[in-house]
Amino acid sequence: MIETEQLLFEKRESGGGASVGSVAHITFNRPDARNAMTWEMYDALYEACEDIDRDDEIRVAVLRGAGGKAFVAGTDIKQFREFESGEDGIEYEKRIERIISRLEAVEKPTIAAIDGFAIGGGLSISAACDLRICTPDAKFGAPIARTLGNCLSVKNHARLMALLGPARTKQLIFLAKNFTAEEALAVGLAAEVVPAEELDERVAEICEKLISHAPLTMRATKEMLRRITFAHLPDGEDIVRETYGSEDFHAGVAAFTEKRRPEWRGR
Helix, strand or coil, X not given: CCCCCCEEEEEEEECCCCCCEEEEEEEECCHHHCCCECHHHHHHHHHHHHHHHHCCCEEEEEEEECCCCEEECCECHHXXXXXXXXXXXXXXXXXXXXXXXXXXXXXXXXXXXXCCEEECHHHHHHHHCCEEEECCCCEEECHHHCCCCCCCCHHHHHHXXXXXXXXXXHHHHHCCCCEEHHHHHXXXXXCEECCHHHHHHHHHHHHHHHHHCCHHHHHHHHHHHXXXXXXXXXXXXXXXXXXXXXXXXXXXXXXXXXXCCCCCCCC
16 A cells, blocks of 8 residues: 555444454545645555455445545646646546546445545546445536536546436536536435535445445446446547647646636637
8 A cells, every 4th residue: 555645544443243344444635625636646546446455354445535625626737737738638547547447446345425526536536436425515526618628538428427327427517517415316426415424424334234245246236337337438539639639728727727717719
């Protein structure tokens, strides 16, 4: 496991009697930046997933953000200022997809405990988890049409379509709309919405239930659904290359970091 102050990893004992097991707790720990993901955090998340699958005592994993204002508010945009061409976008999407796919392939059930924003990369991370348990303050979105002018990868589009369907995926992206917790519950993105003061207790209850259930059944279900979702996906690198290599993307990054509104030119 990569030790980092920005991503905390803790293994806690849980259960009793027939329900004996451990719960891995992953905490995104940049509350002053709404837990925006750095490369260090992405790499540590990958290693945490490796540790979870190596440890037979771990039966469930819980992911959450520190500070109570965000789960994860996307990738730290400062990192995009180094991009020079569409190829940088290709490499970025490949690098992020490696981590998101690894989280998705974790053999144990994963729970995203969401209080506050799950935006951009945070939406992708939460979508890769098996269950999303939210407080009323949770918000889900991918406001890239309003902010950066980039695009999602083919696999991230497939994840959202599997959860939301194509019409709501377009609504989310075209309108730069944040789904509230209740809207997320209505469309199936959120499994439950509970008061903030009850989130930890409810997540612990769900962990106990999952620990008591057949691990091979849950593992088989996860893998079957993962294979169905990503079967026969087309290649989308040409679209990623064009979008990340555009004048609009560079203008969007500059405007975001300078805290002003971008002017889109469609090129």
